[in-house]
Amino acid sequence: MIGVVAWLMPVVDEVPATFPASTLWSFRTASVGTQVTLWLALGLAFGAFAEKALKQRTAVAA
Incomplete structure (x- = not known):
């Protein structure tokens, strides 16, 4: 159904x-750089918070 609608669209x-x-080309490379920077920052922040939370959890359990 979606394929038919997409085929009918201009x-x-x-x-x-x-x-x-x-x-x-400059715009596309800047867009890729922005995406890499965003996901790298999010991944590093999540990793730091997760590591801190796991250390606190193991300290309480011990």
């Missing part, structure tokens, strides 16, 4: 033909 070309390729 084609969307978000990047005009006159848009500079170097600007698009």
Whole structure:
């Protein structure tokens, strides 16, 4: 059902033909860098909080 609806929808070309390729490439690389930075920071923060919580839990259990 979803495939039929997607097939019936008009084609969307978000990047005009006159848009500079170097600007698009810079945007894409910056987007990837932003995603890497975001997930790295979230992962490190979660890891630090989880380690602290697990140390407290084992200290209480002992």
